Amino acid sequence: MEEHKTASGKSSLIDRLFGGDRILWTIIAILSIISLLVIYSSTASMAYRKAGGDTTHYFFQQLKFILLGFIAMIIIQRANYQRYARPKLLSIVFIAALLFMLLTFFVGVNLNDASRWLKVPILGVTFQPSDFLRIALIAILARQLAKRQVGIERMPLLPALTLRGWQKNPEKNINILTRNTIPILGPIVLACGTIFMSNFSTSAITFCTCWIMLYVGRVKTKELVKLLVLIAGVMILAVSVMYIFNIGRSHTWVNRLGIGTLVNQTEQTEMQNEDDNLQQEQARIAIASGGLLGKGPGNSTQRSNLPHSYSDFAYAFIVEEYGLAGAVTILFLYLCIFFRGIVIFRRCGTAFPGLLVLGLCLMITFQAICNMLVSVCLFPVTGQTLPLISLGGSSIVFTCMALGLILGISRQVKEQSLDRPRKESLLE
Numbered sequence: 001m002e003e004h005k006t007a008s009g010k011s012s013l014i015d016r017l018f019g020g021d022r023i024l025w026t027i028i029a030i031l032s033i034i035s036l037l038v039i040y041s042s043t044a045s046m047a048y049r050k051a052g053g054d055t056t057h058y059f060f061q062q063l064k065f066i067l068l069g070f071i072a073m074i075i076i077q078r079a080n081y082q083r084y085a086r087p088k089l090l091s092i093v094f095i096a097a098l099l100f101m102l103l104t105f106f107v108g109v110n111l112n113d114a115s116r117w118l119k120v121p122i123l124g125v126t127f128q129p130s131d132f133l134r135i136a137l138i139a140i141l142a143r144q145l146a147k148r149q150v151g152i153e154r155m156p157l158l159p160a161l162t163l164r165g166w167q168k169n170p171e172k173n174i175n176i177l178t179r180n181t182i183p184i185l186g187p188i189v190l191a192c193g194t195i196f197m198s199n200f201s202t203s204a205i206t207f208c209t210c211w212i213m214l215y216v217g218r219v220k221t222k223e224l225v226k227l228l229v230l231i232a233g234v235m236i237l238a239v240s241v242m243y244i245f246n247i248g249r250s251h252t253w254v255n256r257l258g259i260g261t262l263v264n265q266t267e268q269t270e271m272q273n274e275d276d277n278l279q280q281e282q283a284r285i286a287i288a289s290g291g292l293l294g295k296g297p298g299n300s301t302q303r304s305n306l307p308h309s310y311s312d313f314a315y316a317f318i319v320e321e322y323g324l325a326g327a328v329t330i331l332f333l334y335l336c337i338f339f340r341g342i343v344i345f346r347r348c349g350t351a352f353p354g355l356l357v358l359g360l361c362l363m364i365t366f367q368a369i370c371n372m373l374v375s376v377c378l379f380p381v382t383g384q385t386l387p388l389i390s391l392g393g394s395s396i397v398f399t400c401m402a403l404g405l406i407l408g409i410s411r412q413v414k415e416q417s418l419d420r421p422r423k424e425s426l427l428e
Contacts, residue, residue, distance in 0.1 A: 020077050020407035020414070024340045027333050028073075028403060031388040032066050034318075034330070039391050041298045042310040042317050058310070058391060065393050069400030076404030077411055082419050084405075085352055090140045094187060097136040100129035101194045116198050127394030130195045134206050135402050137191040138359035141210055144184045145217035146351035150423045155180060157214075157223035161230065184214075185227070196238075201382035205370060207231065209362045213355055218426065280377045282306040283313050286320040287376060294323030311390040312383055315375035330389075334368040337361060344410045350424045353409045360402045 018025050036059060043058035051057035084090070100118060109117040109126050117126040148155060157180055159173035160166050166173050188210045196203035215224055241247070243254050286302040286309075289295065300321050303309050309317040319327045341361025348354035364387050371386045373379035385392060387399045412418045 016078070017074050020409075020411035021340055021344060024337065024403070024407060024410065027336050027340070028388065028400075031333055032070075035066065035389040036062060037297055038314060038318060038321075038389055039310055041300060041321060042303050042314070043391065045304040046310070061393075062391060062396075065396045069396045072397055073400045073404035073407065076401055077407035079408055080417070081353055081356075081405070081409050081412060084139070085143065085419075087143055090136070090143050094133075094136040094140045094191075097129060097133040098190060098194065101133050101191075104129060104198065125393060128398075130199060130202055131395055131398035133191050133195065134202075134209075134363055135360070135398060135405075137187055137206065138209065138213070138363065139356055139405075140187050141184070141213055142217075142352050142355035142359060144187075145213065145219075145355055146424045148180075148184075149218070149351050149425060152218045153220060155220070155223075157181065157184065157219055158226055158230070161226070199383070201370065201384055205363070205366045205384070209359055209366060212362055213359045216358060216426070217351065217355055279307045279313065279381060283316040283375055284377055286313075286316045290319040290321070290323045290327075292323050293325055294319070294321045297321055311385050311392070312371070312381070313375050314386045314390045315372045318389075319375075330386075331372065334365055334387075338365040340410075341406060344406065344413060347413045348409065348418060349426075350418070350420050351426050352424060353412075353418060354426055357406050357409055360406055364399060364402065 039062045040056070040059040044055050047053060047055045047057050084093075104116060104118055107118070109119055116128050116130065118129055119126050145152070156176050159176040159181060160168070188207065192203045192207045192210075195206060211224065211228065214227075215221070239254065282302060282305050286300075286306050289301070295301070298321070300309075300317060302320055303317065306313055306317060308314075315327070315330065318330055322329075338361050341357050345354045345358045345361075348357065367384050368387050370379065370382055370384045371390075374382055374384065385395055388396065409418070
């Protein structure tokens with residue numbers, strides 16, 4: 001009897017600590033182990049330059065943040081999702097995240113000509129507010145869509161876009177603007193707009209995630225097409241103005257898209273093209289030398305030549321050491337995260353938890369695929385890291401927080417403790 005109690009006690013403790021989708025927990029654990037192997041091997045040469053030859057320095061740094069991430073996941077997945085579903089709380093969190101993001105433009109740490117990080121004064125560590133802002137945006141968008149599920153398929157998202165349309169029925173357009181456009185699209189514009197100033201690719205990924213959430217949230221397709229055309233026009237205009245007046249990283253974006261050479265061949269353009277070409281050329285060499293099974297852990301010959309082999313080009317480094325088999329495995333694991341998200345989404349039944357899970361899974365998967373496409377030279381260099389694998393601090397912790405939210409909802413799905421408010425069903 002004592003043995004049975006002990007065993008059941010252990011089982012209940014494990015359930016409390018690692019509740020929710022067990023398959024998702026397993027995938028996270030596997031990616032974390034792969035991360036430690038990749039970081040230990042890829043940072044060997046950097047350790048001699050920056051860590052006094054201590055080849056374990058970055059390994060233990062990564063291990064520290066992974067452990068912090070797991071602690072955050074365990075705490076968050078134990079929380080009842082209704083606690084953070086309150087509109088006022090979500091608004092406060094979103095505004096706080098937005099203010100942190102705006103602070104980067106004034107007191108942010110500048111790396112690679114971009115101010116994306118804030119330094120925490122007492123702890124002396126840096127974090128990237130955009131990671132926090134993206135999670136807050138997805139949560140507040142899920143909440144706004146959830147409370148409009150009744151009649152959302154007939155709801156206009158945008159007011160008239162012409163002067164004639166406004167003059168025809170100004171009262172109707174004002175109602176659309178105040179009741180739908182500002183509450184739903186306002187957070188997207190604010191978040192993506194502030195991220196856009198320093199990180200074009202992250203802003204684009206965030207907008208695509210939100211656009212799909214709007215589609216799944218049953219917003220009219222016609223309205224979504226109008227939104228897409230409007231945003232595309234605004235983006236082209238904004239980048240053009242920024243490029244002409246040399247604002248932010250506009251020259252880098254234009255050069256990476258291959259337009260800079262056509263528009264204005266300058267020394268800066270040539271240097272940027274050479275740098276990007278060097279990175280992708282070294283990535284091609286790493287991939288080509290990997291073969292089917294790779295060179296084996298720790299046997300990379302490109303770690304000293306491949307720029308950012310521990311972050312932006314981590315996938316290319318994985319292909320070199322673990323070959324095609326390793327590359328397919330990594331892709332499969334990220335697709336499994338997305339698939340498990342879809343499974344949890346379908347089981348939720350109501351809009352807020354379902355859309356929150358979907359948005360967070362899309363965010364992680366899009367970022368991973370973007371890193372892979374850059375690493376295999378099928379996409380311009382973006383600077384996107386490989387979630388849970390690339391060397392990082394706040395990025396790992398915030399990714400784990402996002403996964404903690406997903407796991408928490410999956411736990412409540414299992415326990416059948418999800419709140420199922422009327423008028424918030426995605427199926428009605």
